[in-house]
Amino acid sequence: MMTRPKPRVLVAIPVFAEVLTGLARHVEVDAPCGTDQNIEWTAEALVARLQGVAGLLVAGAPRIDAALLSACPDLRAVCSMAVGYNNIDLAACTAAGVLVSNAPDVLTETTADFGFALMMATARRITESEHFLRAGRWTHWSYDLLAGADVHGATLGVLGMGRIGQAIARRGALGFGMRVIYHNRSRLDPAVEQQLGARWVDKTTLLREADHLVIVVPYSAASHHLVGAAELALMRPTATLTNIARGGVVDDAALAQALRERRIFAAGLDVFEGEPALHPELLTLPNVVLTPHIASASLPTRRAMAELAVSNLIAVLDPGTGLLPPTALNPQVLDRPGATASLP
Numbered sequence: 001m002m003t004r005p006k007p008r009v010l011v012a013i014p015v016f017a018e019v020l021t022g023l024a025r026h027v028e029v030d031a032p033c034g035t036d037q038n039i040e041w042t043a044e045a046l047v048a049r050l051q052g053v054a055g056l057l058v059a060g061a062p063r064i065d066a067a068l069l070s071a072c073p074d075l076r077a078v079c080s081m082a083v084g085y086n087n088i089d090l091a092a093c094t095a096a097g098v099l100v101s102n103a104p105d106v107l108t109e110t111t112a113d114f115g116f117a118l119m120m121a122t123a124r125r126i127t128e129s130e131h132f133l134r135a136g137r138w139t140h141w142s143y144d145l146l147a148g149a150d151v152h153g154a155t156l157g158v159l160g161m162g163r164i165g166q167a168i169a170r171r172g173a174l175g176f177g178m179r180v181i182y183h184n185r186s187r188l189d190p191a192v193e194q195q196l197g198a199r200w201v202d203k204t205t206l207l208r209e210a211d212h213l214v215i216v217v218p219y220s221a222a223s224h225h226l227v228g229a230a231e232l233a234l235m236r237p238t239a240t241l242t243n244i245a246r247g248g249v250v251d252d253a254a255l256a257q258a259l260r261e262r263r264i265f266a267a268g269l270d271v272f273e274g275e276p277a278l279h280p281e282l283l284t285l286p287n288v289v290l291t292p293h294i295a296s297a298s299l300p301t302r303r304a305m306a307e308l309a310v311s312n313l314i315a316v317l318d319p320g321t322g323l324l325p326p327t328a329l330n331p332q333v334l335d336r337p338g339a340t341a342s343l344p
């Protein structure tokens with residue numbers, strides 16, 4: 001009996017060795033990044049590598065759009081190890097019959113931990129203090145030496161109240177006795193609001209009243225520069241802004257100007273417009289804490305994200321498993337009567 005060749009998968013990002021091994025049990029794996037090499041994919045290089053390839057494993061980049069899909073007719077699944085999927089044109093994938101999955105839930109608590117940590121580091125000037133100390137400038141004591149803003153008991157403003165926003169709100173309300181207000185297009189169920197100790201307010205109120213604003217909205221055309229000069233002007237001069245959402249949600253040039261003019265106290269940024277490049281002025285300002293898009297980066301969580309992405313790929317490309325992809329964003333492109341909803 002002829003055995004059918006295994007479908008091919010391009011792993012376009014570096015990933016854990018054991019995750020690649022698990023994937024290779026089901027499909028033929030092309031992993032040019034191995035476990036530790038980054039490739040800046042151009043559209044042309046990606047298209048060339050995707051000829052005859054059925055599955056693609058990516059993260060927050062590169063861009064997957066209609067032009068790429070039409071040049072890669074064998075592609076059937078694009079699985080991302082990121083919760084945000086603004087790099088993937090979901091409508092174009094659905095029209096082309098390509099299944100898309102993201103990696104939600106497994107990163108929620110880790111990302112919320114980081115968002116809270118970044119907000120605290122910003123409020124309490126942690127990195128500025130360390131730079132001060134390492135530079136040998138700690139020569140005296142003073143009542144206001146590197147004095148910052150309090151977190152406990154302050155007003156936490158959460159912009160975007162999805163899973164990660166809620167996990168941050170919970171930390172603020174239960175752990176730090178914060179008054180929590182939030183803004184989201186849709187309000188949470190009142191019972192959930194009560195459980196979180198969070199109150200919905202309009203965006204203007206959120207900006208005016210937050211002592212610490214944490215931004216956790218997904219990026220889309222609608223959220224582009226959701227916080228720009230006009231919004232920053234509403235904030236308190238004592239307030240902090242933390243962005244762990246996506247570059248482009250905040251207008252970084254307007255933010256740099258507000259920080260330079262001390263119109264807000266400080267900012268904590270894990271994501272940037274045009275990253276890995278960033279607005280040059282941000283590097284020169286003392287009142288900003290900068291991290292390289294690592295909010296989900298604990299090893300157990302990154303492993304869980306990779307495993308989830310691979311589970312989706314296997315479910316699509318190895319129908320022998322009888323499983324449906326656990327976190328498909330467009331499950332309607334698969335026609336699998338009788339398959340079960342997730343991997344065991």
Ligand code: 8YV
Nearest residue numbers: 059060081082083084293296
């Ligand atoms: C990842 C993220 O760092 O999940 C997301 O949307 O932004 C981050 O968790 C990144 O996309 C790579 O996995």
